[in-house]
Amino acid sequence: MTENEKYIGVFDSGIGGLTVVKSIVETMPNENIIYFGDTAHVPYGTRSKEQITEYVLSDVKFLSRFSLKAVVIACNTADSAAREKVEEKYSDLPVYGVVAPASRKAAELTKNNKVGVIATNATVNSGAYEKTIHGYSPDIRVISLACPLLVPLVEEGRFKKGDKVIEQVLKEYLTPLKEQGIDTLVLGCTHYPLLYDVITEIMGGGVTVISSSVAAAEELKKGLKEKNLLSETADSERKYFVSDNAEDFENHALFFMGDSLGGAVEQVDIEE
Amino acid sequence: MTENEKYIGVFDSGIGGLTVVKSIVETMPNENIIYFGDTAHVPYGTRSKEQITEYVLSDVKFLSRFSLKAVVIACNTADSAAREKVEEKYSDLPVYGVVAPASRKAAELTKNNKVGVIATNATVNSGAYEKTIHGYSPDIRVISLACPLLVPLVEEGRFKKGDKVIEQVLKEYLTPLKEQGIDTLVLGCTHYPLLYDVITEIMGGGVTVISSSVAAAEELKKGLKEKNLLSETADSERKYFVSDNAEDFENHALFFMGDSLGGAVEQVDIEE
Numbered sequence: 362m363t364e365n366e367k368y369i370g371v372f373d374s375g376i377g378g379l380t381v382v383k384s385i386v387e388t389m390p391n392e393n394i395i396y397f398g399d400t401a402h403v404p405y406g407t408r409s410k411e412q413i414t415e416y417v418l419s420d421v422k423f424l425s426r427f428s429l430k431a432v433v434i435a436c437n438t439a440d441s442a443a444r445e446k447v448e449e450k451y452s453d454l455p456v457y458g459v460v461a462p463a464s465r466k467a468a469e470l471t472k473n474n475k476v477g478v479i480a481t482n483a484t485v486n487s488g489a490y491e492k493t494i495h496g497y498s499p500d501i502r503v504i505s506l507a508c509p510l511l512v513p514l515v516e517e518g519r520f521k522k523g524d525k526v527i528e529q530v531l532k533e534y535l536t537p538l539k540e541q542g543i544d545t546l547v548l549g550c551t552h553y554p555l556l557y558d559v560i561t562e563i564m565g566g567g568v569t570v571i572s573s574s575v576a577a578a579e580e581l582k583k584g585l586k587e588k589n590l591l592s593e594t595a596d597s598e599r600k601y602f603v604s605d606n607a608e609d610f611e612n613h614a615l616f617f618m619g620d621s622l623g624g625a626v627e628q629v630d631i632e633e
Numbered sequence: 634m635t636e637n638e639k640y641i642g643v644f645d646s647g648i649g650g651l652t653v654v655k656s657i658v659e660t661m662p663n664e665n666i667i668y669f670g671d672t673a674h675v676p677y678g679t680r681s682k683e684q685i686t687e688y689v690l691s692d693v694k695f696l697s698r699f700s701l702k703a704v705v706i707a708c709n710t711a712d713s714a715a716r717e718k719v720e721e722k723y724s725d726l727p728v729y730g731v732v733a734p735a736s737r738k739a740a741e742l743t744k745n746n747k748v749g750v751i752a753t754n755a756t757v758n759s760g761a762y763e764k765t766i767h768g769y770s771p772d773i774r775v776i777s778l779a780c781p782l783l784v785p786l787v788e789e790g791r792f793k794k795g796d797k798v799i800e801q802v803l804k805e806y807l808t809p810l811k812e813q814g815i816d817t818l819v820l821g822c823t824h825y826p827l828l829y830d831v832i833t834e835i836m837g838g839g840v841t842v843i844s845s846s847v848a849a850a851e852e853l854k855k856g857l858k859e860k861n862l863l864s865e866t867a868d869s870e871r872k873y874f875v876s877d878n879a880e881d882f883e884n885h886a887l888f889f890m891g892d893s894l895g896g897a898v899e900q901v902d903i904e905e
Contacts, residue, residue, distance in 0.1 A: 400680075401674075401680065401684055402673075402674065403679075407675075407878075407881075408672075408673065408877050408878065409877050409878045409881075412673055412877045509785070509788075509789055510785060510786065510789055510791075510798075512785075513781070513782060513784075514782065516781075517781055517782055519782075525801055526782075526798055526802055529797055529798050529801070530798055605681050605684045606680065606684075609679075609681075
């Protein structure tokens with residue numbers, strides 16, 4: 362296995378990270394990908410920083426069994442809570458995330474310096490988006506909002522235009538952000554790209570909506586390109602591992618990938 | 634500590650089991666109670682039977698550190714998936730649950746032999762309610778429905794009459810059950826008692842709604858009384874333990890208890 366053909370290891374608390382895989386496949390179709398979804402501990406978004414960090418370090422430990430050229434923390438909650446610990450413990454592994462790419466894009470695209478961020482409780486409580494956006498541009502006013510109902514609704518397939526429940530819930534969440542005059546909205550959870558159509562309709566034409574999953578794939582491509590590490594193999598490979606219920610994962614996967622997974626799903630006990 | 638003053642150990646995947654504690658306190662105010670909420674692994678309702686069983690055995694192992702006169706599996710998912718394993722492993726401990734009491738009550742109360750059960754995915758998939766109700770009365774037609782959005786909605790405080798989202802979601806779930814002419818509906822999840830008012834309104838006067846939490850407390854009282862194990866101590870004690878986020882648990886507890894917890898909450902690492 363050449364350096365370029367090594368795997369990109371992607372992980373998430375469950376299934377949401379597949380929107381990142383989708384964006385990686387769209388922008389870099391030749392990459393070999395290992396995905397791990399920690400479905401035995403999903404969701405991370407309602408847990409404490411300490412608990413999330415413990416789970417995340419186990420996730421990376423599992424991925425590091427494979428020959429990797431990069432790790433992508435494809436979960437805003439995990440990236441917000443445990444990124445530093447991962448970089449500290451796996452200092453030889455290039456670690457990519459979702460928060461920094463989406464923050465950079467938001468800082469670049471806002472014109473009125475008012476950026477909204479919607480995310481899980483844990484991501485919002487961490488303050489990671491404020492901190493990172495302010496690192497790029499200290500004058501931006503960041504308005505963060507936890508939207509805990511969106512993950513369960515998306516996982517139940519309720520993300521389409523015309524669904525009364527998701528439209529009502531999103532209107533309640535988004536109206537205060539809209540009224541505060543944001544011109545940029547970051548979807549700070551890898552589940553939320555599925556809500557892109559409903560969200561853009563509610564926010565209206567004047568607001569740029571940024572998917573952290575798309576931003577993550579763009580930044581990863583840039584990073585690999587700079588190091589001449591992009592793969593050129595035609596027969597790329599994708600493998601999926603979950604810590605519980607492989608069948609359930611497969612059943613939901615199509616929502617998130619919008620296409621077939623392109624590889625088998627296997628259940629593993631990562632504590633072994 | 635006399636036999637009667639020993640603790641009743643109650644556990645759940647998280648916070649839902651507090652509705653069982655509430656019913657125990659209402660019917661047996663003198664009992665000493667230890668509660669464990671496995672908030673590091675919540676929710677159980679979307680996980681596999683094997684994973685739930687593993688978590689449940691750890692929960693009971695933790696509770697068995699205390700001097701117990703009974704264990705109550707205050708979670709329909711846990712009771713459905715792992716009751717047999719708990720009884721097998723802790724054969725000297727009287728194990729009470731939620732599924733059997735609610736099933737017996739439904740079998741007694743139905744007049745037209747059509748019973749509806751709403752619960753989590755895991756409880757419905759286990760078939761535990763059908764099996765148990767048929768054990769009491771084989772002619773009853775049991776119509777079970779998984780309602781995966783109810784737990785997250787209740788946990789967000791959206792259980793009150795007039796809340797557009799919970800009313801819409803419940804109408805979608807319950808209308809098909811109503812159309813099939815059930816005269817009895819089991820709330821087969823310890824979160825659902827909070828939805829009692831909205832559910833009874835939607836189902837209308839002809840349907841008896843059974844709370845598995847109330848039924849569990851009634852059965853426990855009967856069992857303890859038969860063994861002369863009811864407590865008569867005036868200064869009863871309640872202690873709460875969680876595997877993650879004690880503060881978050883306390884903040885949500887009032888929804889579920891409808892009153893103060895009546896005891897301190899402590900975070901513990903049960904794997905230690």
